[in-house]
Amino acid sequence: MSLHGDQNKIETRAGLFAHSLQIQGVLVEHPELYPYFYENEPVPIDVDEKTRIQVEIISEMLADMIDHAAASLLTHEGWEEYANDMYEHSPAFRRFADERRQWYPSMWRWIER
Numbered sequence: 642m643s644l645h646g647d648q649n650k651i652e653t654r655a656g657l658f659a660h661s662l663q664i665q666g667v668l669v670e671h672p673e674l675y676p677y678f679y680e681n682e683p684v685p686i687d688v689d690e691k692t693r694i695q696v697e698i699i700s701e702m703l704a705d706m707i708d709h710a711a712a713s714l715l716t717h718e719g720w721e722e723y724a725n726d727m728y729e730h731s732p733a734f735r736r737f738a739d740e741r742r743q744w745y746p747s748m749w750r751w752i753e754r
Contacts, residue, residue, distance in 0.1 A: 650714075653710075653713045653714060656709070657706060657709065657710055657713075657720075660702070660709070661706065663702070664699060664702050664703060664706070667698075667702075671695060674692070674696060674699060677696050677731060677733045678700075678703070678727070678734060679730060679731070680730070681731070681732065683733070684696050696733045697733075697737065699733075700731075700737035700738070703727060703734055704734070704737060704738055704741070704744070704745050707720065707723070707727070707748045708744075708747045709747075711724070711747035711748050711750055711751050724748060724751040725751065725752055728752045738752070
């Protein structure tokens with residue numbers, strides 16, 4: 642790989658890491674949302690509007706990050722497993738992704754159906 646290619650890979654990884662930290666920061670500030678993404682807990686139908694919006698935003702952030710990883714990295718470097726794990730263990734993420742398949746074409750190369 643060329644020096645330019647190495648630099649692009651480093652920048653891509655740094656961007657993905659920053660995006661991941663941003664999502665983790667939101668979950669640290671709102672730990673009540675964590676089960677919706679990592680413990681297979683469905684969002685209750687009667688959840689309040691603020692929580693519903695927060696879950697949608699985090700789902701979108703995750704999908705953006707995974708799609709960017711799928712589009713940018715030559716090797717999956719664990720991201721494919723992360724994408725499948727998130728899809729399998731988060732009903733909120735799964736619903737968001739399924740409803741917006743056309744938004745994230747690269748992500749779907751990794752998610753097994």
